[in-house]
Amino acid sequence: MQLYNKLSAKERAALIDEAGTDRLTLSFYKYAHIGNTDIFRNHLFIHWDELEVLGRIYVASEGINGQLSVPAPNFEAFKTHLDSISFLENVRLNIAREQDIKSFLKLKVKIRKKIVADGLDDETFDVTDKGVHVDAKKFNELIDDPDTVLVDMRNHYESEIGHFKGAVTPDVDTFRDSLDIIEEDLKEHKEDKKLVMYCTGGIRCEKASAYYRHKGFKNVFQLEGGIIEYARQVEEKGLENKYLGKNFVFDHRRSERISEDVISNCHQCGKPCDNHVNCENEACHLLFIQCEECASKMDSCCSTECQEINSLPYEEQKALRKGKGNSNKIFKKGRSEVLKYKQ
Known part of the structure; x- marks a missing residue:
């Protein structure tokens, strides 16, 4: 029985285009005490793969965290399955404000030590005793x-x-x-x-x-x-919106606009901008803010060094990457000496 994704992102994207079906991007989480995470993880994958659910889901003994995309015609079946799980019945589903049928291109259900890494090692801490x-x-x-x-x-x-x-x-x-x-x-x-x-x-x-x-x-x-x-x-409800700017999201969209305020700057030239991109050099892939003018000037790269590497033939780029892990700049999102205007 298949319990993992076999299609590449490119193959999945082509299937989504061919299907021509609207999809809903949503997220949910629930802190709960889960006994056998392996069985629960496999149960989710089997049912959601049948419903063509795509996304990134983490399961741990402390609960579940899901960010996913569901074909619109399958939403009710997906919700019915969630409700069949006792601690997920009527769980809040946060539906994305801005939809994109390719927000996720693979179904990944992974077991983690915790659904939110906190670095804590305190057995007296009860995550369900919330505010x-x-x-x-x-x-x-x-x-x-x-x-x-x-x-x-x-x-x-x-x-x-x-x-x-x-x-x-x-x-x-x-x-x-x-x-x-x-x-x-x-x-x-x-x-x-x-x-x-x-x-x-x-x-x-x-x-x-x-x-x-x-x-x-x-x-x-x-x-x-x-x-x-x-x-x-x-x-x-027509309430006052006290949020300024965009809401960062962890899928291919990267953000949703909540207000028209632009409160950040292009990390390369300093002009007002709130568009996150990843450096086009695959060996870097640094997440940073880049305006359209700098993207054009820098070929969507974060530095002249990355621009030069990215201009090489693909096989030469691949050879340069061989045996090397991506640098910690990827983890240190938006932090790099080459970014002159990072706040």
Whole structure:
């Protein structure tokens, strides 16, 4: 029985074009205690492969995190299958604001130690003992309160292109980096301030809310459904949009626009820009912000060195990459000495 994806991204893209069917990009997560992750993972793959679901799904003993694409005609069958799993019944599905039928091109269901890496080794920490969930209306009220500290639980390259007004945006590369930094910065306010957090879809700030409760913070809140759900409620209910710019997303789209504000700059020339790209040199693949003029000038590369390599015949590029792993610039997204205007 096939329990893994066999098609290349190119082959899948061709099949999607041939099918001509609309697809829905969505995400969901749920913290829960899962006993046998192998059986659960295989169960999901078998059922979702039949429904032509594509995406990146992580399963761990602490729960599940899914970012995926479903053919529109199969959505109800997909939802019925989710509801058949006790702890996923009526789970919140965050539907993308901007749809792309090729947001995902493979089905990957992977087992991880944790669905959100946190670097913690504390058996007394209960990730299900979370803070108070609030909707967009209550969130707006809370962040207008002078006794509130609003914290962005995302990484630097995400908050750079978009964040809420007045938010603390830690300059971190990973979620685990932010936990101790925020606790140290706010340790004097564990009882007298409201700690309000947000992230893309809710998964990171939910774990963070449980962590800070564990660390003694008394008034902990999180934006339910994250920025994705906030944008939907703002539009549906006619609320004030307090988010500036774009919401970074982890699929081929890279971002969704939430407001018309452009709050970041091209990393190469400094002009206002919030378009993330990957360096065209496959040996680099650095994620950075690049305007159309610089993309044209630099052949969509991050540096003249990468531009020169990318101009070589493919076989020469492949030979240069042989035996070499990609540099840590890929992990350090948006951080490189060649990027003159990285904030």
